Amino acid sequence: ERPLWSVMVPTYNCANYLRFTLESILAQDPGPEVMQIEVVDDCSTKDDPEAVVQEIGRGRVQFFRKSNNEGAIANFNTCVQRSRGHLIHILHGDDLVKPGFYHRLGQPLLxxxxxxxxxxxxxxxxxxxxxxxxxxxxxxxxGVMPDALSVLAVTNRIQPPAIVVRRHVYETLGGYNARLFHSADWEMWVRIAARYPIWFEADPLAAYRVHAQSDTSKLFRTGANIQERRLCIDICRHYFPSASAGRLYRKALGYSALYAAKTASRFLTAGHWQIALIQLREAALCLLKLYQPTRSPLS
Known part of the structure; x- marks a missing residue:
């Protein structure tokens, strides 16, 4: 029989934080018959996550190392594929869960x-x-969000450590979109919201770690952060109900333009005028796309 929970921990060169992640899970561990806990390492090159698993997990936590590095989104999909539980939680190897996370989020799903x-x-x-x-x-x-799709369609409101997805949802909708290197989670949440009710827990029960030198910094320098948002919005547009598709699409593009403009202001204040100009360019492209005439089916 399947366990109720699969807590899948994707890692890549973050072993110095992994012990805190595992400790936060094990503090709520209901036992191996109820919860699968597995670290899925994307072929780390700078540290030894397996040693941390052996030290902290003491045989309770499974470890799987991929034969080659495939990137974060492919590793998310590996986590889903290797999961056995009815409820799947993907918890980054440097993030945390707070006391009560599994009880509070499991209750409505059960x-x-x-x-x-x-x-x-x-x-x-x-x-x-x-x-x-x-x-x-x-x-x-x-409680169940009455307007989950409208909220989630505009921008990414959820970081992966804060959400639990039912197994059959992944089986029905498929895995994370490999075309989106940094927005695949957002696209997945929209895909889910378009098909299923989503429960919102009002208390903060997860922690997402932000690094000073993250892989997102290079995105700002090239404008790829906004370029990928536009691609994600174009993909998500096909999930929107026809009656609200145009409104949600325009709202998402408008928010992206505003986000790019605010990002430009932040970099300009910090003296990085070149990055600010790139972000302003991307804001303008969002607005251009926003106000493009909609093509008819015959055009």
């Missing part, structure tokens, strides 16, 4: 089989584990 996923507010923490901010509260009370 109570209502129609719910496809459940997510909570999340903290953003720095490299030292200090809280930087807490994400917004989408509704005052925990």
């Amino acid at each position: 109570a209502d089989e129609a719910i496809g996923a459940a997510f909570c507010r999340q903290e953003y923490i720095n490299e030292q584990g200090d809280r930087q901010l807490i994400t917004r509260c989408h509704q005052e009370q925990s």
Whole structure:
């Protein structure tokens, strides 16, 4: 029989944080019959995650090392493929869960089989584990979001450590889109929201770690951060109901233009005018796309 939970921990060169991740899971461990815990390493080159698993996991945590590095999104899909549980949680090897995460997010999924996923507010923490901010509260009370698609279609509101997805949802919708290197999670949340009810937990029960030198920094220098947002929006447009597709599409593009403009202002204030100009260019391209005449089927 399948366990209730699969907690899959993708890693790549983050072993110095992995011990804290595993400790946060094991503090809530209901036992191996109920929860699969497995670290899936994307062929790390700078550290030894297996040693951390052996030290902290003490035989409770499984370890799988891929034969070659395939990237974060491919590793997400490997995590889904290797999972055995009915409820799947992908927890980055440098992120954390807070006490009560599995109980609080598991309850609604067990109570209502129609719910496809459940997510909570999340903290953003720095490299030292200090809280930087807490994400917004989408509704005052925990419960099914009546407007999940409208909320999630505009921008990515959920980091992976904060969401649990039902197994049959992945089996029905497929894996993460390999075309999107940094927005595949957002595209997945929109895909889910278009087909299933989503539960929102109002308390912050997960922590997402932000690194000073992350792989996103190069995206700002090239404008790829906004370019990929536009690609993701184009993909997600096909999931929107016909009655609201145009509105959601325009809203998402408008938000991306505003986000790019704010990013430009931030870099300009910091003295990085070249990056600011690139971000302003991408904002303009979002607006251009936003106000392009819609082609008719015959054009």
